[in-house]
Amino acid sequence: MKQAKDYWTAVFEHYASHYPNYAERTVDWYPSGQMEITVRLDDRTYWAFDMIGERLRPLGRNADNSEAIDISEQDYRERLAMNIRKKIYNMAWNQEELANRSGISIITINKYVNAKATPSAYNVDRIARALQCSTLELTK
DSSP states (O other): OHHHHHHHHHHHHHHHHHOHHHHHHEEEEEEEETTEEEEEETTSOEEEEETTTTEEEEESBOTTOSSBOOOOHHHHHHHHHHHHHHHHHHTTOOHHHHHHHHTOOHHHHHHHHTTSSOOOHHHHHHHHHHTTSOHHHHHO
């Protein structure tokens, strides 16, 4: 277990070295994907840092990405769940079909659709690709 903690600490430190202004405003962070962490800043916005691409992407932003939306994690989950359900319905699929096409387990898809879990940016991307839409359509 100590190795895993050291690994994620190293990912956070990598994030901090690339985005020092954001790092000093970070109040919480957690692993959210393979080599990815999600950080919450002091203004209650969420960002995903991908260590491989060394990119910081906003989560829960408005359509034109001009300003952060003050949104809780539960509100984000519920919005995402509603949008996924709409897309599944429009594609005439069920959750199992989405699981098969996205490569995400049916149990995990069910948690996302029922707003019981927050997907990583990587999984949002996989779901969007399977549903043939943009990640923005799912998160707006």
